[in-house]
Amino acid sequence: MSVQTPDVVVARDVGMSYPTASGRFMALDRVSLTVGDGKFVSIVGPSGCGKSTLLQIIGGLAAATSGEILIDGVRIAAPHPDKIGIVFQEPLLLPWKSALENVEFPLALRGEPREARTARARDLLALVGLTDFADSLPYQLSGGMRQRVAIARGLVRKPRLLLMDEPFAALDEQTRTRMWGELLQIRAASRATIVFVTHSLVEAVYLADEIFVMAARPGRIIERIAVNLPRPRTIDMLGAPVLGALRNRIWNLIAEPQS
Amino acid sequence: MTRWPRRIVVTLVVVALWELLFRVGVLSPVIFGAPSLIWSAALKDGGTFLTAFRVTAGEMLIALAVAWVGGVAFGVLIGAAPLRSLIVAPILSGVIALPLIVLYPVLVAWLGIGTPSKIAYGAAAGFFPVALATVLGIRTIDARYAEMARAIGATPLQIVTQVKVRLALPAIVSGLRVGTSLVIISVIQSEMLSATEGVGFWISYHRALFNTGHVYLGIILVLVLAVVANAVLTALERRLGGARVLAQAVG
Amino acid sequence: MSAITSWRVRGGQLAVVLVLAALWELASRSGAVDPDVLPPLTKVAGIVWRLLHDGDFLADLRITAFECLVAFALVVPLGLLAGFVLGESQTLDRTLGGTLQLMMSVPKSVFLPVFVLMFGIGIAQKVIFAIVLAFFIVVPTGIAAVHSVPRGLVTAARAFGATRTQIYGRVYLPAMAPLIVGGVRLGLIFVVHGVVFAEMYGSTGGIGRSIVTWGEGFQMDYLLAAVMLVLVATVTLNETIQAVETHIRARRGAAS
Numbered sequence: 001m002s003v004q005t006p007d008v009v010v011a012r013d014v015g016m017s018y019p020t021a022s023g024r025f026m027a028l029d030r031v032s033l034t035v036g037d038g039k040f041v042s043i044v045g046p047s048g049c050g051k052s053t054l055l056q057i058i059g060g061l062a063a064a065t066s067g068e069i070l071i072d073g074v075r076i077a078a079p080h081p082d083k084i085g086i087v088f089q090e091p092l093l094l095p096w097k098s099a100l101e102n103v104e105f106p107l108a109l110r111g112e113p114r115e116a117r118t119a120r121a122r123d124l125l126a127l128v129g130l131t132d133f134a135d136s137l138p139y140q141l142s143g144g145m146r147q148r149v150a151i152a153r154g155l156v157r158k159p160r161l162l163l164m165d166e167p168f169a170a171l172d173e174q175t176r177t178r179m180w181g182e183l184l185q186i187r188a189a190s191r192a193t194i195v196f197v198t199h200s201l202v203e204a205v206y207l208a209d210e211i212f213v214m215a216a217r218p219g220r221i222i223e224r225i226a227v228n229l230p231r232p233r234t235i236d237m238l239g240a241p242v243l244g245a246l247r248n249r250i251w252n253l254i255a256e257p258q259s
Numbered sequence: 260m261t262r263w264p265r266r267i268v269v270t271l272v273v274v275a276l277w278e279l280l281f282r283v284g285v286l287s288p289v290i291f292g293a294p295s296l297i298w299s300a301a302l303k304d305g306g307t308f309l310t311a312f313r314v315t316a317g318e319m320l321i322a323l324a325v326a327w328v329g330g331v332a333f334g335v336l337i338g339a340a341p342l343r344s345l346i347v348a349p350i351l352s353g354v355i356a357l358p359l360i361v362l363y364p365v366l367v368a369w370l371g372i373g374t375p376s377k378i379a380y381g382a383a384a385g386f387f388p389v390a391l392a393t394v395l396g397i398r399t400i401d402a403r404y405a406e407m408a409r410a411i412g413a414t415p416l417q418i419v420t421q422v423k424v425r426l427a428l429p430a431i432v433s434g435l436r437v438g439t440s441l442v443i444i445s446v447i448q449s450e451m452l453s454a455t456e457g458v459g460f461w462i463s464y465h466r467a468l469f470n471t472g473h474v475y476l477g478i479i480l481v482l483v484l485a486v487v488a489n490a491v492l493t494a495l496e497r498r499l500g501g502a503r504v505l506a507q508a509v510g
Numbered sequence: 511m512s513a514i515t516s517w518r519v520r521g522g523q524l525a526v527v528l529v530l531a532a533l534w535e536l537a538s539r540s541g542a543v544d545p546d547v548l549p550p551l552t553k554v555a556g557i558v559w560r561l562l563h564d565g566d567f568l569a570d571l572r573i574t575a576f577e578c579l580v581a582f583a584l585v586v587p588l589g590l591l592a593g594f595v596l597g598e599s600q601t602l603d604r605t606l607g608g609t610l611q612l613m614m615s616v617p618k619s620v621f622l623p624v625f626v627l628m629f630g631i632g633i634a635q636k637v638i639f640a641i642v643l644a645f646f647i648v649v650p651t652g653i654a655a656v657h658s659v660p661r662g663l664v665t666a667a668r669a670f671g672a673t674r675t676q677i678y679g680r681v682y683l684p685a686m687a688p689l690i691v692g693g694v695r696l697g698l699i700f701v702v703h704g705v706v707f708a709e710m711y712g713s714t715g716g717i718g719r720s721i722v723t724w725g726e727g728f729q730m731d732y733l734l735a736a737v738m739l740v741l742v743a744t745v746t747l748n749e750t751i752q753a754v755e756t757h758i759r760a761r762r763g764a765a766s
Contacts, residue, residue: 290624290627345522346519346523353748356699356744357741357744357745358699358702358741358744360703360706360710361710361736361737361740364710365725365733365737367725368725368730440615440617443617447619447620448617448619451620451711452710462620463623466623469627474627478620478623481616481617482620485615485617486615
C-alpha cells in the first residue's frame with residue numbers, strides 16, 4: 001500500500017551526548033528516521049543503544065543536543081500531550097485513582113468538564129476491554145490490566161502518535177503474548193501511529209510494519225527492515241518461518257561486533 | 260473489642276485501690292493525691308479548669324495550624340529540588356534533636372507571658388518534624404510518576420500538588436503526628452514555666468499551694484487531651500487511606 | 511552521590527548557617543530589631559566567652575552535666591534491657607505493650623510537679639524526671655533492636671551449636687548495634703530535654719535555672735549566650751553520636 005500520506009514522525013540527525021568523567025559520551029549519533037501515518041514501527045537494539053533515549057527525545061521528555069524531531073511538521077522540544085501519548089515500562093497509574101479516573105486524568109489536568117471527560121475515558125476503557133473495571137483501583141488489577149489502563153490513558157487525548165517504551169517488559173510471557181493481541185486490536189480500532197521500543201526481537205517483528213535496528217556505542221540506526229507479515233497478525237504467525245528468519249536477521253545484525 | 264471493657268475494669272480497680280490506700284493512710288495525700296481529692300477539686304474549681312482547658316486547646320490548635328501548613332508548604336518547596344532537600348533535611352533533623360525549650364524564655368521576653376508566646380513556641384516546635392517528614396516524603400517518591408505526569412501535560416504546579424504531595428501523603432501524615440505531639444508537649448511545658456492561664460499554668464499554681472487534688476485534676480485533663488488528639492489523628496490517618504492503597508500498589 | 515555533590519551539600523549547609531548568623535547580626539546592628547531585645551551575635555558571642563570563664567556559670571554547667579550523666583547512665587541500660595525483655599517476650603509485650611504505648615503518647619512533662627511534690631526542688635526530682643522522660647523512648651528502641659535481628663542468623667548460630675552467651679554476644683549484639691547506638695542517642699537527647707526543663711521549672715541551680723533568671727531579668731545578652739551554648743553543645747553531641755551510628759551501619763553493611 002504505497003499511498004503518499006504525510007509522515008507523522010521525522011527525526012533528522014538527532015544526536016544526544018553528555019559530559020562524563022572521561023569526556024563526552026555519545027548516547028545517540030545522527031539518528032534519522034521517519035514514521036508514516038498509521039504505521040507501527042519498532043525500535044530494537046541491545047542494552048545501551050539509546051533506544052529509550054531516542055523515544056524520550058521523540059516524546060519531548062528529553063532534549064537532543066543536536067538535530068531535530070518533527071511531529072506532524074512541528075518541532076518538538078517539550079512534551080506535547082495533544083499530539084503524543086506515552087506508555088512507559090511501568091503503568092505508573094496513580095494508586096488512589098480508579099481506572100476511569102486514571103484514564104481521564106490528562107483531560108482533568110486540562111480542566112475539561114466532567115461529563116465530557118468521563119464519557120471519553122469510558123470509550124477508551126471499552127477500547128482496551130476494561131469496561132467492567134472502570135471503578136477498580138490499580139492494586140485490584142493485574143499487571144496486564146494496569147498496562148491496558150496506561151494505554152487507554154495514552155490514547156485519551158487522541159494523539160497522532162503513541163510512544164511505547166518496553167511496555168510489556170515487566171509482564172510474564174503468557175500475559176505478554178495476550179497483550180500483543182490486545183495492542184494490535186487497539187491499534188486497528190484507533191488507527192494510531194505507534195513507535196514501540198523493545199528488547200525482544202520476536203515482539204518487534206510480530207507487532208511492527210517496520211523495524212529500526214540500533215547498535216550501541218555510539219547509539220545509531222544500522223538497519224531498517226520492512227516486516228512482510230500480513231495483517232491482521234495471528235498467533236500462529238509466531239511460529240511462521242518468515243518471522244523466525246526476520247528475527248535471526250536482526251539477531252545477526254545486533255550480535256555482530258560493530259566497527 | 261473486648262479490650263475496652265477490660266481496660267475500664269482495670270482502671271476502676273486502680274482508682275478504687277488508690278482511694279483505699281489514701282484513706283488507710285498508706286499513701287501521702289500531698290504526693291499521691293486521691294480520687295476523692297480530685298473530685299472535690301473538680302467540684303470547687305471545675306469551671307476554672309474548663310476555661311483553662313479551652314485556652315490551652317485554643318493555643319494548641321492555632322500552633323498546630325501554623326506548624327502543619329507552614330511545615331508542609333516549606334517541605335514541598337524544599338523537597339522539590341534534590342540539592343535543596345539534601346542540604347536542608349539534616350538541618351531540620353538536627354534542630355528536632357535540640358532542647359528547644361531553652362528558647363522559650365527568649366520568646367517570653369519578646370512576646371510576653373500570655374498566649375502569643377505559647378503559640379509561637381508550640382508552632383516552632385511542631386514545624387520542624389512536619390517540614391522534615393514532608394521533605395523526605397517528597398524526595399523519596401518514585402521520580403517516574405513526575406515524568407509520567409509531565410508526559411500527559413501536567414504543569415509543574417499540577418505535578419507538585421496533584422501527584423507529588425498525594426504520593427508523599429503517608430510520610431507527611433506521619434510527620435503531622437510527630438508535629439502534633441510536639442505541639443502538645445511544647446504548649447504544656449510553656450504554660451508550666453510562665454503563663455497566666457491554661458491548664459499547665461494551673462497545675463503549677465496548685466502545686467505551689469500543695470493542692471494535690473487540683474494538680475492531679477489538671478494532669479488528668481492533659482492526659483485526656485493527649486489521648487483524644489491521638490485518636491483523632493489515627494482516624495485521620497485511616498480516612499486518608501492512602502497508606503494502605505499506596506503500599507499495595509507501589510510496594 | 512559523587513564527591514562534588516557531597517561538598518556542595520556541606521557547603522550549602524554552611525551557607526545556611528552563615529546567612530542566618532549574618533541576618534541576626536545585621537538586624538540587630540542596623541536597629542531593624544531593637545538591640546535590647548536581640549543583641550548582636552558578636553556581642554552574644556563575647557558573653558559566651560565570658561561565661562565560659564565565669565565560676566558561677568561553670569558551677570551551673572557542672573550541675574547540669576552531672577544530672578544529665580546520672581540520668582543517662584541509669585536510663586540507657588535500664589531502658590535497653592527493658593526493651594530487650596519486652597522484645598523477646600510475646601506475653602509481656604501483650605500485657606504491657608498497651609501501657610507502653612499510652613505512656614509514649616502522653617506529654618510526660620505534666621508529671622514533673624508530682625516529682626517536685628515528692629522530692630522538692632533538689633537534684634533528685636530532675637534526674638528522676640529525665641529518666642522517666644527518656645525511658646519511654648529508649649524502651650521502644652530496645653524492642654526494635656531485638657526485632658531487627660534476622661531470625662535466620664539466630665537459627666543458623668544454634669544449628670552450629672553456639673551457646674546462649676555466644677548467640678547473645680556474637681549474633682544479637684552486632685546485629686543490634688546500630689539501633690542500640692540510635693537508642694543511646696535518643697536517650698541522651700531526651701535526658702538533656704528532661705534535665706533542662708526540670709531546671710527551668712523548679713530548681714536551685716543548673717543552666718536551666720540561670721536561663722530562666724536571665725529571661726525574667728530581661729538580660730537578653732546573657733540569656734541568648736546561655737541558649738546558644740546549650741544548643742551548640744547538644745548539636746555537637748548529637749552529630750557525634752550520629753556519626754558513630756552511621757559508621758557502625760556502614761561497617762555492618764560491608765560485612766554482611
